[in-house]
Amino acid sequence: MHIAEAGTGPLVIMCHGFPESWYSWRHQITALADAGFHAVAPDQRGYGQTEAPAPVEAYTQLHLVGDIVGLLAALGEKTAVIAGHDWGAPVAWNSALLRPDLFTAVIGLSVPFRSGVADTKKPTDRMRENFGKNFFYQLYFQTPGVAEHELQHDVRTSMRKFLFSASGDAPSERVFGQAPETAFFLEQMTDPDEAALPSWLTVADIDFYTGEFQRAGFRGGLNWYRNIDRNAELMGGFVGAKITQPALFVAGTRDGVITMSGGRPAVEKMLKDNVPNLRGLVLLDGAGHWTQQERPAEVNAEMIKFLKAL
Structure with a gap:
């Protein structure tokens, strides 16, 4: 797994979305390092200079969470705060859900945590x-x-x-x-x-x-x-589970994900119901989907404030 990193201090792992790379966190890597953190942004499975297995079924959420667990071990660290944007947000949320012993806090950008619902349909x-x-x-x-x-x-x-x-x-x-x-x-x-x-x-x-x-x-x-249905099956045992670690959520008011999720009231309810230790919900007026790239100064400030309060 290829990573970009800077700084020393408590570890913060930042997971990108589609179609992106570690580069999507370029503004945060330096800012977090300057604030006293070890900032790490990997190219995730299938992207950039990281391996891309051929089988479609090798890209489930369990594989992707496993990659981050392996990264933590490779860095010689016992715990980390994990952040994610777009598809990286489910990786971050599910890392916190599945391995609360390793991931002590979570930051989601654009995509709120959905605990899932029992459904007979794919x-x-x-x-x-x-x-x-x-x-x-x-x-x-x-x-x-x-x-x-x-x-x-x-x-x-x-x-x-x-x-x-x-x-x-x-x-x-x-x-x-x-x-x-x-x-x-x-x-x-x-x-x-x-x-x-x-x-x-x-x-x-x-x-x-x-x-x-x-x-x-x-x-x-x-x-x-192509693993959306497979993920629902694999994560079926965690329907209704809540993320209990401290959490922060940041998105833009013009992000299509927020619109698809039902707008601010629906997102607020979704997070408050499923992330009881949510410490901040920030919607940046006029920002679109590429949250940390479009509004780096504001995102950096929110992330650092959250991290320093842990």
Whole structure:
């Protein structure tokens, strides 16, 4: 597993989302190190310079949590605070849930903790019921090869459109389910002019992400989505379980995940019901999905305040 790290002190492991890498935490690594912490951001399974197993079933939440447990051991540490954004948030939440002896506190960005519900139907079947004949990206990602072909056709354009269109600077929030199911993923997104990017996103950032996915491809990250049903089965024994460690949640008001989750009231209830030791719920006005990249100063301040109070 490839990592980026800086600083000495209490360990903080930061898990990225899709389609990203350790680089998504570039602003936090230095800030946390300067604040007296050992900041570590791995390329997770299937990304960047970390191994990418071929079998789809090698990307379940149990595998991903196991990777972080192994990282903790490899660093020679006994405990850590774990943070996660986007798909990294379930890894962080589930690491805290499954191994409270190792992960003493948790920070979630964008994706709130869902304890799950007992259901006789698979999550993807529920998605098909909810979206009917309309496009939903998580269903589009299910068939191996389809999304890979689209995203890898022109990696730079894919990354530029994805990063901009899910941000708070996009012309409008993406409304899931409005396109027909025959649509392609990227055709629903805005392609910004690289000469007029928002201040948080630079040409150098696009260069970095493009290089990473040109080398490693998108299949590893997409395989995380292809385990949604398998995760529900594997985690079935933990339905209703609560995370009891101190926790912080940060997201943007223009994040499509918050919209899909029912907005602020629903997210607040979800977290308060399932994370009883929640010490902060911060929604950054106008921020989109890329929380810690779009608003690094505010996210850094919230994280450091939370960490220093532990």
